[in-house]
Structures are given as C-alpha cells and as structure tokens.
Amino acid sequence: MRKIYFLSLLATAGPALAQAPPAPAGSLAPLTVEKIMRDPAQWLGTSPSNVYWGEDGRRIFFSWNPSRERRDSLYQVAPTGTAVPQKVSLPEQRRLPASGGEYDEAYTRKVYERDGDIYLVDLKSGKIRRVTNTSERETSPAFALQDKLVSYVRAQNLYTWDPATGETTQRTDFRKGSKPPGPVPTDKAERYLRAQQLALFDVVRLREQDRQARERQQKALARLQPKGIYLGTQAVTNLQLSPDGRYVTYTLLQEPATTKVALVPSFVTVSGFTEDISTRTKVGASQTAYELGIYDIARDTTFVLGYKELKGLDELPAYRKEYQLPAKAPMPADSAKASADKKTKPATGQRRVQPFGPYWSTDGQRAFLVMRAADNKDRWIVALDPATQKISLLDRQHDDAWISGPGIGNGPGNVGWLPDNRRVWFQSEETGYSHLYTVDVTNGQKQALTSGKFEIQRAQLSRDRKTWYISANATHPGEQHFYHLPLNGGALRQITTRPGAHEVEVSPDGRTLAVRYSYANKPWELYVMDNKPGAKMRQLTHSTTPEFESYPWREPEIITIKARDGADVYARLYRPAAAAAQGPAVVFVHGAGYLQNAHKWWSSYFREYMFHNLLVDKGYTVLDIDYRGSAGYGREVRTGIYRYMGGKDLTDQVDGAKMLTEKYGVSPQRIGIYGGSYGGFITLMAMFTQPEVFRAGAALRSVTDWAHYNHGYTDNILNEPYNDSIAYARSSPINFASGLKGALLMCHGMVDTNVHFQDIVRLSQRLIELKKENWELAVYPVEDHAFVEPSSWTDEYKRILKLFETNLQPPAGGRGSGGQ
Structure with a gap:
C-alpha cells in the first residue's frame, strides 16, 4: 500500500520490532535514535573549526562552542598549551585583522576586506589603516605596482590607493550599455548630407570647427583619465593591474539571454503564504560565456584575447563518436520509449573556454593563464604576452571524462610561480594521481616534484619560499599527514605521525603547527606541535561531553x-x-x-x-x-x-x-x-x-x-x-x-x-x-x-x-x- 507521511505522522502499524540487546559495557544507557539525533551541540559537543593564526603568531583563533549556545563563537588560545581557550568579545573581534586577505611579497603588510571596506595592516606594529569608508562595497583587495599600491574593486571598476600619499586613482571606467554614436554619421546618405551642409553654410562650418577644437582639448585633458569601456550586455570581474602599471586585465561575462530557473515552493513560512524560492537551472541549460580582456593603458586600447591556437580546442569529444554508430548500450526495460535514445549528429566547431588569471611573476616580467574548456575535458596552462595578445602552451591536461582532482577542481586549481620567476608550478592528474609539477616558461621543460600512487591534497610554499608544505595520503588512502618537501623536489619528509587526519596551519614564523586532528571514533580537536618530524602534539581543546564519552x-x-x-x-x-x-x-x-x-x-x-x-x-x-x-x-x-x-x-x-x-x-x-x-x-x-x-x-x-x-x-x-x-x-x-x-x-x-x-x-x-x-x-x-x-x-x-x-x-x- 502506498503511504505518504508528513513529519509528524510516524506510522505505528507493522510487526513488533526486534528487542535491543543489553547496552555495551561502559555505557550509561542503550543508544536510541532519539538520543543520537539530538542537537549535536547539546550532547556530543562542537569541535573547533576555521583555525587560523594571529598575525603575530602569539595566538591561535578558531570557531568553537563549548558552552552549547545556538551557534559557534570565536575563541583564542596561546600555542604554549598552558592556558584555557578564551572567547573573543565582539569589540575585540572588530579590532583584529580579518583572517583572510592578501600579503605583500615580504609578508610585512596585509590588505583585507571587512563589511565592504578595505583595510591595510602593518604586521610588525599591528597598526591598521582604513583604506576606504564608503556606502558602496569595495572588494578584491590586493597589492599592486610591486607592492607600492593597494588595489580594489568598486562598482565593477578598479581603483588604487597609495599608502604614502593617501591618493586614490580610478584605473578603469567600465560603463554599461553601448557607446553613444559620434558626431560623424556612418550611413552613406547621412555623410553626403553632412558634407553638403558644411560646403553650403559658413556658420555651420565655423561651428563644426569650434566643436572639433573643444573635442581636441577635452581629449588632451582626458588622457589623465581611464578610457571609457562600454560593456554592452556583458559584466566584468577579476580586474587586475599589471605589475608595471601598463595593463589592466579583466574577465568579461556574457550571461545567457534566456535561462529558465526552477522554483521551489516553501509552504511553512512566517507570512502564512506559500513563497517561491528561485534556485537553479537544469543540466544542459545555456551557460555563461567568458572572455579575457586587456586594456593597454599606454596605447589607450582594449583587446579581447583569442584562443584559436589552443591545441585540441576543436577536437570532437570521444563519447560523440558513439553516436555515429548503432546504439549498443543496455537500456532500461520500462523507460522512456525509443525516442529517449534518439541519435543526434556530433557537435562540431571550437569549444568555449574559460580563462583564469593572469598570474604574474614576482618581478613582473612574466604572466601565465589557466584555461579550461567549457566541457571540462581540457585544461591548458599558457604563457601570456599582453603586448602582442599572444599565448604559448606550457601544459595541456586532457581527459576523455573530465578534469578534476585534489588541487585541480573545476577552476584554476593550485598554481603559482617559483622564486626564480621562471618556473610555474601546478597540480595535475597526468599519472592518474594528483601530483605537483613545474614547467619552465623559457624552454617548456616540465618536472614532476612528487610521484606515487597517492594524492597531494594540499600544497603551498613556506613564507621563505624554500620548502613545500604538503598534505597527502601517502601512507594509506585513509590517512592524511603533513609533510615537508624541498623546493625542487625530492623525498617527502613526514611531520605528523598519528593515524587519522591532520589539518595543519603553519605559524607566521614557520616554527609551530596548529593541528586539527581526529581519529575514526574521536571527533576533531585542536592541537599544537613543533614544525619538525616526530614532535609531540599537545591538545588545546576538549570538546566532547561526558554523556557522549560514556559510550564505547x-x-x-x-x-x-x-x-x-x-x-x-x-x-x-x-x-x-x-x-x-x-x-x-x-x-x-x-x-x-x-x-x-x-x-x-x-x-x-x-x-x-x-x-x-x-x-x-x-x-x-x-x-x-x-x-x-x-x-x-x-x-x-x-x-x-x-x-x-x-x-x-x-x-x-x-x-x-x-x-x-x-x-x-x-x-x-x-x-x-x-x-x-x-x-x-x-x-x-x-x-x-x-x-x-x-x-x-x-x-x-x-x-x-x-x-x-x-x-x-x-x-x-x-x-x-x-x-x-x-x-x-x-x-x-x-x-x-x-x-x-x-x-x-x-x-x-x-x-x-x-x-x-x-x-x-x-x-x-x-x-x-x-x-x-x-x-x-x-x-x-x-x-x-x-x-x-x-x-x-x-x-x-x-x-x-x-x-x-x-x-x-x-x-x-x-x-x-x-x-x-
């Protein structure tokens, strides 16, 4: 019999349920569904999360809820392990720099956004300067011009702020819609009439000469202002100023003209009326198109980068070849008529591409892009020359299925420059497992820094840029450990040893690790240890309750x-x-x-x-x-x-x-x-x-x-x-x-x-x-x-x-x- 139950209507009919055996030794009472499905904060405990170091390395901050409130709060603890974690008051939180942000190359300053405004903090003194204070929202703070300026985005335009002078400069002038028509018509008939008027009437000719003189004067003054760039129906994001200040790069987005979005009705609402929630499109709907724009400030000209030279861009996906042959795949017995499996002609033509970047070397001399095919079957890493708008291939990863994996994902992945400003590093599943690679932009030589039948799950360079900090499952697929790796590759040096998983944050001076650790039957807790092999982990938090611990x-x-x-x-x-x-x-x-x-x-x-x-x-x-x-x-x-x-x-x-x-x-x-x-x-x-x-x-x-x-x-x-x-x-x-x-x-x-x-x-x-x-x-x-x-x-x-x-x-x- 079909039954449709609502939340409150638990059926009671049916055979008698089997009786539970006696509770395991050591437990206070048998487990029941009612017990284990209670609010976890009220009986299990809440593990620490969102762990990060204070900028001076003297405190570790994390989210926690030992007092069983409705939501987590920010806590702090000294890495010595000798003090009890303390809740950070809201006024003190406002005085702290945000946990995220961007550092300069020397790690002496950090810029960050808070509540739609931009801030700059001096890491040595702890002094915080407010860069913006506006009703509009500023986002995407970064350092620019070899760390001399702070850049940010406001209303889809790029601005810079000079800490030395306090001067703010608008670097782009993106405008919605199309460029207004100029005074000289493009239509042949209108051009003829214009020429006739200028030839017949002195007053018209003199006034036109005056207009042109004013326009020349305005253009001379406007050279100090950014070029007006009209977006039409596109939007703009990812604005960057090149290290030498000559180029602004940006990503243009074209949303589909018409896209139907599914609505989800909400029946139990505060208003008492059914309210529709706008959710998402369904698979196969038209997707956003992306282009990389380049604004050459010196030439006062904009370009859109072309991708035609990308290797494999016009290749037919392997699965489409199946549709040129009779279908042989097993089909459902009760499905969907023969029309559900109707053959269609294979798609042809170049695939769309989404660009990510550019990523500039620290000396500002070189840049690269990560580019992904819209069908996610190819990822290219290419060198970019913005002066010529040319790209050259550094690496291509192709997968007949789809490109992904740790450090790769669906976006640009984990990428960057090595300190020599010549080699690009990235992660790839080229061998079947995600590993760390470099490629030399001067000669195309590629090197694998790690290898083996395991995955590099996280990789980052130390602040002194001499050592890799690696998280990997090299010992067992079911364990995650923290490792050191020499800059140019070599043997992984295992730092953590306990079986289980270690989520590690390195202190600003590189000497100490904040470790979120757990085992199969032990929830996550916060530990601290020295950043060296075999160091002892010292526990900083205890989150589980006596009731939870009473069961084995x-x-x-x-x-x-x-x-x-x-x-x-x-x-x-x-x-x-x-x-x-x-x-x-x-x-x-x-x-x-x-x-x-x-x-x-x-x-x-x-x-x-x-x-x-x-x-x-x-x-x-x-x-x-x-x-x-x-x-x-x-x-x-x-x-x-x-x-x-x-x-x-x-x-x-x-x-x-x-x-x-x-x-x-x-x-x-x-x-x-x-x-x-x-x-x-x-x-x-x-x-x-x-x-x-x-x-x-x-x-x-x-x-x-x-x-x-x-x-x-x-x-x-x-x-x-x-x-x-x-x-x-x-x-x-x-x-x-x-x-x-x-x-x-x-x-x-x-x-x-x-x-x-x-x-x-x-x-x-x-x-x-x-x-x-x-x-x-x-x-x-x-x-x-x-x-x-x-x-x-x-x-x-x-x-x-x-x-x-x-x-x-x-x-x-x-x-x-x-x-x-």
Missing part, C-alpha cells in the same frame, strides 16, 4: 573488497562482537559521489556513524563503501562513473553485499541499503535493478532523474542530455522503477534547493502508475537538502530503523527468511 564508540575496520573487475574497493566495516549466523546487514552509501568516508578520521557523517553503532548493538553488520567515483584514490576511481552512474558505483555495493554473505556469515535474504543525496540515488538504483540482493532500502533526498539536476556537477559526468542521451537513460532511477520488489522508504525535504522535491514527486507518480505498493514517502516541510532540525533527523531515522527491523530481522519466535 567503535573503531570500524578498514577493509578492501575485490570488485568484479579486479579493483580494490575500500570500505568501513562494523561488526557485532558476537554476530549471529545468517544475521542481517545494512550497506550505507555516502553522498556527494566524489567524497571519501572509508577513512581513519572522524566522519562528516557523524550521525550515520552513531546510527551504525546503534545497528551493530542490535545485531546488524554494517558496510560503508567508498565506491567508484569516491575521493582519495586517484583519477581511475574518480572517473569510474563517467557516462554511467549506477554502473560500477552500484556493482561495488553488490560486490560488497556478496562479500558479507561469503566472508562474514550474513544472510543473503537480510541485506538492506540506505544513503542520502548520491547515496539515495544509488539506493534507488539498487532497489530497482538489484531486487534479489537488497531486501529493503531507504533513499534520502535522492536524485531520481539526472536530467533534472544541475549543470556544473552533472555535465562533467554525463555530458549534456541532448548530446548524450544514452548516459542519461541508463543512469536515471526513474527509468527502472518497474523493477522494485523490496520495501522502499523515500525521505525528502520539501524546500530542498539542491535536489528538488519535484524529483521525488515525479518518481512517486511513476510508482503509482506502475501500481507498486511496497513504498513509502516521508516529506519534511521545513527542511532543505541538509536537514537542520533534530526533530526531522529523529523522525527520519526512526523510519529507517523501523524499515530495517521490519524487513531484515527474523520474525518473532524464530529465524526466518525476512519479510517484505
């Missing part, structure tokens, strides 16, 4: 699953101390797709972690898999879902379930699955296409049809729906709904602005039309994609627990096959 939280085993294609897939395994033969199991599927959860540190899925402990207390075995598409394992795993979500990422779950039955004695008739967002999507695919493997599933805030998700995420993996209909047809659960056999629970927030509530409504209608009865939909009227209210979390997980207890536990009075 399990350390999950990190195991590998041998997938059907031979790949090693990492997973977390939770097992009862005395597991019953042929007992039940639950497979958890993390969200985001590109995310890591089978690791040795405190999970961002802490509620799910606690729920897994509760399940184990009740006799369940729990498996949490870093399926194909997950982060932390290199390019092959990252792109393993390309053009087929619900392919290897799903078979990894099936292979994990098989291992549970073969190695750990789990009953093949008592395996459930659940997850949220991407995990909800996989749960739906599992319930619709693998009904003999999974008896029950809970799909939370799930994508049900990828053609309705956003562009930035989906286009990378499945391309555009009208160009790659095969990928969308085989990847969308709504096309496979006829395969549902087991018990399905779906939960969704009604004001979800990420995966819209419309997704689950469309799937519900599909299930109704298919006459399926073994599903339920619970809706949460006030929740977005990430739930906030403890009452919502509690209601949702009580339903999940009931689903598993009803369908996976033996019936009362004996061991059975498990009901549907």
Whole structure:
C-alpha cells in the first residue's frame, strides 16, 4: 500500500520490532535514535573549526562552542598549551585583522576586506589603516605596482590607493550599455548630407570647427583619465593591474539571454503564504560565456584575447563518436520509449573556454593563464604576452571524462610561480594521481616534484619560499599527514605521525603547527606541535561531553573488497562482537559521489556513524563503501562513473553485499541499503535493478532523474542530455522503477534547493502508475537538502530503523527468511 507521511505522522502499524540487546559495557544507557539525533551541540559537543593564526603568531583563533549556545563563537588560545581557550568579545573581534586577505611579497603588510571596506595592516606594529569608508562595497583587495599600491574593486571598476600619499586613482571606467554614436554619421546618405551642409553654410562650418577644437582639448585633458569601456550586455570581474602599471586585465561575462530557473515552493513560512524560492537551472541549460580582456593603458586600447591556437580546442569529444554508430548500450526495460535514445549528429566547431588569471611573476616580467574548456575535458596552462595578445602552451591536461582532482577542481586549481620567476608550478592528474609539477616558461621543460600512487591534497610554499608544505595520503588512502618537501623536489619528509587526519596551519614564523586532528571514533580537536618530524602534539581543546564519552564508540575496520573487475574497493566495516549466523546487514552509501568516508578520521557523517553503532548493538553488520567515483584514490576511481552512474558505483555495493554473505556469515535474504543525496540515488538504483540482493532500502533526498539536476556537477559526468542521451537513460532511477520488489522508504525535504522535491514527486507518480505498493514517502516541510532540525533527523531515522527491523530481522519466535 502506498503511504505518504508528513513529519509528524510516524506510522505505528507493522510487526513488533526486534528487542535491543543489553547496552555495551561502559555505557550509561542503550543508544536510541532519539538520543543520537539530538542537537549535536547539546550532547556530543562542537569541535573547533576555521583555525587560523594571529598575525603575530602569539595566538591561535578558531570557531568553537563549548558552552552549547545556538551557534559557534570565536575563541583564542596561546600555542604554549598552558592556558584555557578564551572567547573573543565582539569589540575585540572588530579590532583584529580579518583572517583572510592578501600579503605583500615580504609578508610585512596585509590588505583585507571587512563589511565592504578595505583595510591595510602593518604586521610588525599591528597598526591598521582604513583604506576606504564608503556606502558602496569595495572588494578584491590586493597589492599592486610591486607592492607600492593597494588595489580594489568598486562598482565593477578598479581603483588604487597609495599608502604614502593617501591618493586614490580610478584605473578603469567600465560603463554599461553601448557607446553613444559620434558626431560623424556612418550611413552613406547621412555623410553626403553632412558634407553638403558644411560646403553650403559658413556658420555651420565655423561651428563644426569650434566643436572639433573643444573635442581636441577635452581629449588632451582626458588622457589623465581611464578610457571609457562600454560593456554592452556583458559584466566584468577579476580586474587586475599589471605589475608595471601598463595593463589592466579583466574577465568579461556574457550571461545567457534566456535561462529558465526552477522554483521551489516553501509552504511553512512566517507570512502564512506559500513563497517561491528561485534556485537553479537544469543540466544542459545555456551557460555563461567568458572572455579575457586587456586594456593597454599606454596605447589607450582594449583587446579581447583569442584562443584559436589552443591545441585540441576543436577536437570532437570521444563519447560523440558513439553516436555515429548503432546504439549498443543496455537500456532500461520500462523507460522512456525509443525516442529517449534518439541519435543526434556530433557537435562540431571550437569549444568555449574559460580563462583564469593572469598570474604574474614576482618581478613582473612574466604572466601565465589557466584555461579550461567549457566541457571540462581540457585544461591548458599558457604563457601570456599582453603586448602582442599572444599565448604559448606550457601544459595541456586532457581527459576523455573530465578534469578534476585534489588541487585541480573545476577552476584554476593550485598554481603559482617559483622564486626564480621562471618556473610555474601546478597540480595535475597526468599519472592518474594528483601530483605537483613545474614547467619552465623559457624552454617548456616540465618536472614532476612528487610521484606515487597517492594524492597531494594540499600544497603551498613556506613564507621563505624554500620548502613545500604538503598534505597527502601517502601512507594509506585513509590517512592524511603533513609533510615537508624541498623546493625542487625530492623525498617527502613526514611531520605528523598519528593515524587519522591532520589539518595543519603553519605559524607566521614557520616554527609551530596548529593541528586539527581526529581519529575514526574521536571527533576533531585542536592541537599544537613543533614544525619538525616526530614532535609531540599537545591538545588545546576538549570538546566532547561526558554523556557522549560514556559510550564505547567503535573503531570500524578498514577493509578492501575485490570488485568484479579486479579493483580494490575500500570500505568501513562494523561488526557485532558476537554476530549471529545468517544475521542481517545494512550497506550505507555516502553522498556527494566524489567524497571519501572509508577513512581513519572522524566522519562528516557523524550521525550515520552513531546510527551504525546503534545497528551493530542490535545485531546488524554494517558496510560503508567508498565506491567508484569516491575521493582519495586517484583519477581511475574518480572517473569510474563517467557516462554511467549506477554502473560500477552500484556493482561495488553488490560486490560488497556478496562479500558479507561469503566472508562474514550474513544472510543473503537480510541485506538492506540506505544513503542520502548520491547515496539515495544509488539506493534507488539498487532497489530497482538489484531486487534479489537488497531486501529493503531507504533513499534520502535522492536524485531520481539526472536530467533534472544541475549543470556544473552533472555535465562533467554525463555530458549534456541532448548530446548524450544514452548516459542519461541508463543512469536515471526513474527509468527502472518497474523493477522494485523490496520495501522502499523515500525521505525528502520539501524546500530542498539542491535536489528538488519535484524529483521525488515525479518518481512517486511513476510508482503509482506502475501500481507498486511496497513504498513509502516521508516529506519534511521545513527542511532543505541538509536537514537542520533534530526533530526531522529523529523522525527520519526512526523510519529507517523501523524499515530495517521490519524487513531484515527474523520474525518473532524464530529465524526466518525476512519479510517484505
């Protein structure tokens, strides 16, 4: 029977739930959903976050909430570890420099924005100067002209301020709309009439001569002012003044003329009326076009950079070749008619490009750009000569799937200049793992500074520019450590040693590390240590409560699953101390797709972690898999879902379930699955296409049809729906709904602005039309994609627990096959 539940209507019908075994030794009381889904600040504790050093290195600042207030506050502590952290009052916060900002090359000054105004701080004296104080908003502060000036942006124009004189200079004059027509007509007929008037009438001729004289005088005076640049319908961003002051570079944005945006209605509002929330477009919608503009101040001329010489810009994406042949991809049994897989001609012509930069060398003599194809299958690093508007290739990274990975992402990535002002450094997945490279702009010679089957997750140069500070998972995919690396490459020197994860901030003098550290069953805490190998970490915070600490939280085993294609897939395994033969199991599927959860540190899925402990207390075995598409394992795993979500990422779950039955004695008739967002999507695919493997599933805030998700995420993996209909047809659960056999629970927030509530409504209608009865939909009227209210979390997980207890536990009075 179909049921649609609201937040307050938890069904009570159904078989009696299995009784919980006695509480583990050392706990005060058994775990319950009500207990673990309470406000974390009120019973678990709030870990320190947003850690940064004071500019003088005498204090470490961080966000924290030990007093269990409604939100975190700013705290400070001395790095000696001898004092108790103290809350920073609001007046004192106003007197402190902002945590972000830009430093000069010598690290003697910093500029930053606060509340729409610009400030300059002298780091030695601590003196703060206010650069602007206006009702308009100033942004993007930086140092300019070899650190002599401070630059910033106001109303899409670039300004500079001279600390020595206090003088402010406007460097650009961007104007909306089109340039007004001049006095000399361009039309032939009008030009003829103008010439006739000048020839016939002395008064007209003399007045025109006077006008031209005034115009020449105005132009002479205007040379001291920036050129008026008319934007038409474009917008401008990323304004930069070149180090020699000759050029201003900027990025021009052209928004699509017409783009339909999805609206999400909010029903529970303070006004009492339904209010629409404007959210996003859907994949395949027209995207913003980008160009790099160059304003040559000396020549009073503007240019738009061309990209035609980029290698591979006009190459046909590899997947398009499939559409020149008969379709051979497996298609859903109940889907979408033959028209959903209709062939289209391959796209031709040059792809659009988005430029990032320029990035100038510290001596101001050289610059480079990072350029990315709009389809994200190419990234180019090119040298830029603004005088000739020419670019020359330094490095090209191509991927038939999409370019990404640690230090690369979807933007410019982690890039910069080495101190010699000759070599550019960057990260690339050229070998299949994200590593650190340099390329010499004078001869094109490229060098790998790191290598191996691990990822460089963060890289930055020390302030003296002699050492790399590296975060990497070199010891184990499930650990993150801090390393030193010589400037020109060599052996990584490991600084941190404890198993788990270390998030490190280096003190201004480079001698001390502020470390946010956690382990699998221990939440994040703040530590301090010397910046040298093997130094002892000293704990500065204690965040967890006695109530939380009263339970012996399990350390999950990190195991590998041998997938059907031979790949090693990492997973977390939770097992009862005395597991019953042929007992039940639950497979958890993390969200985001590109995310890591089978690791040795405190999970961002802490509620799910606690729920897994509760399940184990009740006799369940729990498996949490870093399926194909997950982060932390290199390019092959990252792109393993390309053009087929619900392919290897799903078979990894099936292979994990098989291992549970073969190695750990789990009953093949008592395996459930659940997850949220991407995990909800996989749960739906599992319930619709693998009904003999999974008896029950809970799909939370799930994508049900990828053609309705956003562009930035989906286009990378499945391309555009009208160009790659095969990928969308085989990847969308709504096309496979006829395969549902087991018990399905779906939960969704009604004001979800990420995966819209419309997704689950469309799937519900599909299930109704298919006459399926073994599903339920619970809706949460006030929740977005990430739930906030403890009452919502509690209601949702009580339903999940009931689903598993009803369908996976033996019936009362004996061991059975498990009901549907």
